[in-house]
Amino acid sequence: MRPTIKDVARLANVSTATVSLSINGHARITKETKIKVEKAIKDLGYFPSRSARDLVSRKTGNIGFILTDGHFLKTEPFYTQIFLGTEFEARKHPYYILLATIPTNFKEEDELPRFILENSVDGILIAGRVSKIFLKKIMTYGLPTVMIDFHYSEKNHSAVLIDNMGGVSKATNALISRGHNNIAFLCAEHEHPSIQERYHGYKIALEKNSIPFSEQLIVSLDTIISTESGYDAAKELNKRGVDFSAVIACNDAMAIGAMQFFKETGKQIPEEISIIGFDDIEIDLYQDPPLSTISVPKIDMGQDAFQLMIEILEKRINNHKKIIVPVELILRDSVKTISKLS
Amino acid sequence: MRPTIKDVARLANVSTATVSLSINGHARITKETKIKVEKAIKDLGYFPSRSARDLVSRKTGNIGFILTDGHFLKTEPFYTQIFLGTEFEARKHPYYILLATIPTNFKEEDELPRFILENSVDGILIAGRVSKIFLKKIMTYGLPTVMIDFHYSEKNHSAVLIDNMGGVSKATNALISRGHNNIAFLCAEHEHPSIQERYHGYKIALEKNSIPFSEQLIVSLDTIISTESGYDAAKELNKRGVDFSAVIACNDAMAIGAMQFFKETGKQIPEEISIIGFDDIEIDLYQDPPLSTISVPKIDMGQDAFQLMIEILEKRINNHKKIIVPVELILRDSVKTISKLS
DNA sequence: AGACCTAAGTTAAACGTTTAACCAAAATCA
DNA sequence: TGATTTTGGTTAAACGTTTAACTTAGGTCT
Numbered sequence: 001m002r003p004t005i006k007d008v009a010r011l012a013n014v015s016t017a018t019v020s021l022s023i024n025g026h027a028r029i030t031k032e033t034k035i036k037v038e039k040a041i042k043d044l045g046y047f048p049s050r051s052a053r054d055l056v057s058r059k060t061g062n063i064g065f066i067l068t069d070g071h072f073l074k075t076e077p078f079y080t081q082i083f084l085g086t087e088f089e090a091r092k093h094p095y096y097i098l099l100a101t102i103p104t105n106f107k108e109e110d111e112l113p114r115f116i117l118e119n120s121v122d123g124i125l126i127a128g129r130v131s132k133i134f135l136k137k138i139m140t141y142g143l144p145t146v147m148i149d150f151h152y153s154e155k156n157h158s159a160v161l162i163d164n165m166g167g168v169s170k171a172t173n174a175l176i177s178r179g180h181n182n183i184a185f186l187c188a189e190h191e192h193p194s195i196q197e198r199y200h201g202y203k204i205a206l207e208k209n210s211i212p213f214s215e216q217l218i219v220s221l222d223t224i225i226s227t228e229s230g231y232d233a234a235k236e237l238n239k240r241g242v243d244f245s246a247v248i249a250c251n252d253a254m255a256i257g258a259m260q261f262f263k264e265t266g267k268q269i270p271e272e273i274s275i276i277g278f279d280d281i282e283i284d285l286y287q288d289p290p291l292s293t294i295s296v297p298k299i300d301m302g303q304d305a306f307q308l309m310i311e312i313l314e315k316r317i318n319n320h321k322k323i324i325v326p327v328e329l330i331l332r333d334s335v336k337t338i339s340k341l342s
Numbered sequence: 343m344r345p346t347i348k349d350v351a352r353l354a355n356v357s358t359a360t361v362s363l364s365i366n367g368h369a370r371i372t373k374e375t376k377i378k379v380e381k382a383i384k385d386l387g388y389f390p391s392r393s394a395r396d397l398v399s400r401k402t403g404n405i406g407f408i409l410t411d412g413h414f415l416k417t418e419p420f421y422t423q424i425f426l427g428t429e430f431e432a433r434k435h436p437y438y439i440l441l442a443t444i445p446t447n448f449k450e451e452d453e454l455p456r457f458i459l460e461n462s463v464d465g466i467l468i469a470g471r472v473s474k475i476f477l478k479k480i481m482t483y484g485l486p487t488v489m490i491d492f493h494y495s496e497k498n499h500s501a502v503l504i505d506n507m508g509g510v511s512k513a514t515n516a517l518i519s520r521g522h523n524n525i526a527f528l529c530a531e532h533e534h535p536s537i538q539e540r541y542h543g544y545k546i547a548l549e550k551n552s553i554p555f556s557e558q559l560i561v562s563l564d565t566i567i568s569t570e571s572g573y574d575a576a577k578e579l580n581k582r583g584v585d586f587s588a589v590i591a592c593n594d595a596m597a598i599g600a601m602q603f604f605k606e607t608g609k610q611i612p613e614e615i616s617i618i619g620f621d622d623i624e625i626d627l628y629q630d631p632p633l634s635t636i637s638v639p640k641i642d643m644g645q646d647a648f649q650l651m652i653e654i655l656e657k658r659i660n661n662h663k664k665i666i667v668p669v670e671l672i673l674r675d676s677v678k679t680i681s682k683l684s
Numbered sequence: 685a686g687a688c689c690t691a692a693g694t695t696a697a698a699c700g701t702t703t704a705a706c707c708a709a710a711a712t713c714a
Numbered sequence: 715t716g717a718t719t720t721t722g723g724t725t726a727a728a729c730g731t732t733t734a735a736c737t738t739a740g741g742t743c744t
Contacts, residue, residue, distance in 0.1 A: 002461065004700055015724050020702055028722055050460045051402065052700035054393035056729045062438075072426060080422050084414060087441055091456060096404075096440050099429055114433060119344065120392050256628070283625045286598070346730055357694050362732055370692055394730035397699050 003044040012040035023048065062098050063090065063309060064121040066113060066138075070104035070224075071128040077282055078298060079127050082148055085302020086125060093310055095122075106134035116141055123309050126150070129192060144312045148305045153193065156320045158312060160305045164194050164278075167294035167327040168201030169208075171248050171276045174329055176209045179338030180246040180274060183211075186233040186258055187250035188221040195225075198250050198278065216242045225250065230257025238265065245274065245338060252277035252284055252293055259287060259334070270336035280330060289333035301325055345386040354382035365390065404440050405432065405651060406463035408455060408480075412446035412566075413470040419624055420640060421469050424490055427644020428467060435652055437464075448476035458483060465651050468492070471534060486654045490647045495535065498662045500654060502647045506536050506620075509636035509669040510543030511550075513590050513618045516671055518551045521680030522588040522616060525553075528575040528600055529592035530563040537567075540592050540620065558584045567592065572599025580607065587616065587680060594619035594626055594635055601629060601676070612678035622672060631675035643667055 009016040014033060022029045022037040029037075040046070054061050065086060071079045083099065090097050098121060100113035115121045116138065123144035126135075132152065139145075147159040175183050185202045187195050199220075206213050219233040230249055234257065237244070249255035255277030259269055267273055269289060277284065280295035304323050312318045351358040356375060364371045364379040371379075382388075396402050407428060413421045425441065432439045440463060442455035457463045458480065465486035468477075474494065481487075489501040517525050527544045529537050541562075548555050561575040572591055576599065579586070591597035597619030601611055609615055611631060619626065622637035646665050654660045 005702095006700080016701080017703075017724060017726095018722090021723090024702085026703095030722065033722080047459045047461065049397070049700050050462050051393040051396035052729090053702080054729095055391070055397050055700080055731085056702045058729075060392065077419060077422070080419070087443075091442075096457065096462065098438050099441070100433075101429075115438065117389070118392065119389050120438070283628050286625050286628055288630050347732095348730080358731080359694060359696095359733075360692090363693090366732085372692065375692080391730050394699090395732080397701085397730080398732045400699075 003046045007044055008040045008046050012036045060120050060122050062096050062121045064115050064124040065097050065099045066126045067101050068104040069101045072101050081298035082127055082302040085299035086306045089303040089306035106131045108133055123313055125305050146305045146308050158308050158321050160301050160323045162296055163324050163327050164197035165201035168198045169205040170329045171294055172202050172205035175246045182244040183246045184217045184237050184244040185248050186219045186254055188223050188225045188229040190220045195250050216240055227253050227257035230254030231261045234258035234261035247275045249277050252279040252281050255291055270334050274335040292332045292335045293330055295328045295330045297325055345388045349386055350382045350388050354378045402462050402464050404438050404463045406457050406466040407439050407441045408468045409443050410446040411443045414443050420621055423640035424469055424644040427641035428648045431645040431648035448473045450475055465655055467647050488647045488650050500650050500663050502643050502665045504638055505666050505669050506539035507543035510540040511547040512671045513636055514544050514547030517588045524586040525588045526559045526579055526586045527590050528561045528596055530565050530567045530571040532562045537592050558582055569595050569599035572596030573603045576600035576603035589617045591619050594621040594623050597633055612676050616677040634674045634677045635672050637670045637672045639667055
């Protein structure tokens with residue numbers, strides 16, 4: 001039988017209340033008592049029972065992490081990494097993370113994750129794009145929520161977001177400063193807020209550098225973002241017969257698909273076409289040439305999201321804070337300097 | 343305030359014990375009472391409190407999933423997939439999965455996952471290789487355990503294992519039947535049981551096909567399995583100046599490292615060297631040429647492991663069952679036929 | 685008819701914490 | 715000095731279940 005607080009109390013010759021107060025760092029306890037208690041705890045190998053704690057505190061000690069099937073199954077380690085970040089952070093706090101996936105196309109009749117129905121979480125983290133229907137349904141439970149890498153601007157939630165605009169601006173600037181003037185922009189899922197922000201970052205950068213904007217250089221599909229849509233977008237761009245020396249894809253998957261197309265049509269990368277993606281996923285390194293990208297601090301995002309949750313939970317404030325995490329441009333061999341600007 | 347069992351009891355005009363017995367399907371309750379209780383539950387939207395239940399039943403409803411840092415951080419989606427498999431299966435049962443990572447090189451003074459210390463799990467799944475020290479330490483808690491893709495043969499545990507021997511035998515046979523007689527075998531971490539099994543599979547296949555075995559074709563490093571060690575192993579093989587037309591690497595990461603080395607030294611794959619890995623991870627497809635491999639059903643393994651756990655937990659039997667999951671050879675462009683055998 | 689069993693509930697204790705309310709002794713104050 | 719405050723603890727209730735032990739009203743035997 002594992003030791004309980006009573007055993008500790010007995011050994012330390014104090015009451016259970018003293019042990020509890022001591023453990024939880026209450027001011028009322030003197031240093032000496034605390035030491036006595038700590039010794040007893042150590043000697044017995046005592047650890048408080050979670051269920052007993054949860055029962056009295058009316059908390060569950062769990063945080064739910066929700067992701068769409070699509071995002072998890074893609075095995076792009078993108079959201080997996082974010083999940084891991086939350087897990088890392090959760091260890092420092094008295095919480096566990098419970099993972100659940102929901103159908104990508106969540107419908108009215110679909111069931112919410114079991115931990116919601118069973119009331120087994122104190123709050124939820126939602127990563128990536130989810131349907132409005134899902135969001136509406138889950139909001140009826142009134143749980144503290146932090147969204148990650150996605151949010152509906154009209155609904156007010158706490159969120160951890162990527163600096164999409166800044167990232168693509170950086171990429172665009174980098175290309176411009178390396179002599180590229182005709183930079184194509186490939187994207188899909190164009191109604192996705194993040195994609196719009198990325199597109200915006202591209203436009204802003206052109207403007208700032210007084211480079212004329214051309215519709216012809218933009219390929220915006222309404223299919224789902226994927227390697228295939230990257231391939232298709234590159235094909236469409238190619239068909240237009242317009243001049244370009246560089247391509248920015250709205251994420252790495254699309255960039256990789258685009259590279260595939262270009263290679264098939266005999267184009268040399270980066271000699272003829274420079275290319276930059278977004279996300280910084282593992283396989284970028286294994287491309288030929290290695291893909292340049294905007295690196296997103298995925299582990300950090302998970303940690304930030306968890307911290308934000310803790311803030312809401314423990315300080316009882318929910319100010320719908322938004323955290324924008326910075327991104328970093330990583331130039332690899334997929335980008336070539338055409339001519340240095342003086 | 344969420345309704346409690348008392349509210350249900352009051353509304354249904356019975357005692358809380360009756361409600362409890364009714365919910366848990368005890369025989370003593372008549373159909374009519376049960377219906378009354380169920381109506382009250384529905385009307386109130388009642389859901390039993392997990393912590394209260396756990397406290398009294400001394401169960402937690404959680405299963406711990408333990409992985410080393412190294413294995414998770416590698417972002418090889420290998421163990422991530424296995425984890426997902428357990429999660430999928432857990433949904434069908436009244437359990438949640440709690441994930442924790444431990445230091446790859448777990449030492450005596452390292453702390454066990456928090457959910458162990460806090461007694462928040464009813465059983466544990468351990469995926470991938472863990473140190474003996476860790477295993478010894480965790481076994482003192484006497485928790486039902488299922489190991490995945492690893493086990494110490496001298497300790498008797500339930501486990502879900504890969505058909506390592508069969509897999510490599512298949513690969514070897516496939517190469518032989520395509521005219522390869524000089525097949526190199528590259529591995530690292532040679533004391534790892536799985537690696538030994540794979541090596542064994544290679545030897546057996548040669549024997550069966552009456553192909554002479556040569557020490558010169560075996561590179562067995564004692565470093566950790568990784569892309570780098572694959573690179574190094576290939577280099578070592580190259581240095582020996584021995585003749586070979588095909589290579590089997592003990593996993594995909596090593597195969598990819600080896601391919602890198604061969605490419606750097608100007609060798610054509612598969613024209614000059616055919617190569618096969620093991621695991622079937624996502625990036626195989628993005629290799630140039632796409633890497634042939636032994637495919638492991640990762641999601642299935644997770645599901646199997648969870649089911650095994652349930653069996654142990656609910657049937658109260660622990661027969662130290664071993665499940666060997668079958669593997670499949672996937673031939674992609676990295677393998678070339680030298681000459682058909684008649 | 686009386687003894688005994690059975691069926692279907694109920695009562696109350698227990699699980700291991702936290703914490704509001706209480707208390708005694710020591711310190712401080714007027 | 716006696717009243718009051720502060721300090722450092724203790725007592726006991728409460729959290730929401732489960733379940734062993736008990737009860738009570740009918741039924742069954744002989």
